Amino acid sequence: MESESISNQPIASSFISDFKQLTKVGLSISVVFSSVAGYLLATESINYTILVLLTIGGYFMVGASNAFNQIIEKDTDALMKRTMNRPIPTGRMSVNFALTIATVFTILGIGILYYINPKCALFGAVSIFLYTCAYTPLKSVTPLTVFVGAIPGAIPFMLGWVAATNDFSIEPGTLFLIQFFWQFPHFWAIGWLQHDEYKKAGFNMLPMGKKDRGAVKQIILYTIVMILVSILPVFKQTGEFWIYPITAVIIALLGGLMLYYGVKLYKEQSDKVARQLMLSSVLYITLIQIIYVIDKFLH
Known part of the structure; x- marks a missing residue:
């Protein structure tokens, strides 16, 4: 009995690891972080039930999008070093099982967001649809796919505001624009770093289709x-x-750090600087959300 329980542990551990890869837990946490920041910016008094539902619903929403993405891209994922060890291309997880997870996550995510308010559910559904049915298939067609992908990517920050107020107006619109424009330098820095790998899969994520000063x-x-x-x-x-x-x-100075690496990349055109730009962009979006919330509670 003891040896059987020991042998089951690696299987359970492997399944959890695959599940985390399929739903991209790290990315999901960053998205949930954005939603929570948006909620805190909008609310006068924190409703912890709504906050927990927003967190769970947001995770399901992103998890569903990522699972659908990996189902669609299973063949191209197998061609790239960064993605070839994902659970579907390696055969550790079947397409049908992944599809079940994606479908359940979609239903649960939209259902939970609908319980918060119908507008949240609408934006959640739009996010999953655009990421799965527009951004993912367009990756092999045009670099403009980044523009399409920036829409679902910008929804989480404003989703928190909508969850708190049941209203979409200039405030969540502004939050949307901040995260929308941030994604271009962020993803193009990744596109620069992964250019050769993406080419293997037939993707071109850089704005001009080339890894040059124009990009x-x-x-x-x-x-x-x-x-x-x-x-x-x-x-x-x-x-x-x-x-x-x-x-x-303070926010302008943080943005200035990204701009510094952008100019440096223009001069040097090196992967090292592109990585610094990408990391500074992650730092930027994380810190400004915290700074906005601190500023709000100082009013």
């Missing part, structure tokens, strides 16, 4: 737009969502 010009342009949109609330033209001038300065 970096776009990165720099979108980084500048991202910084401007991020400090927009300081002018108090974005409804209830506004920030102090000192907060805008």
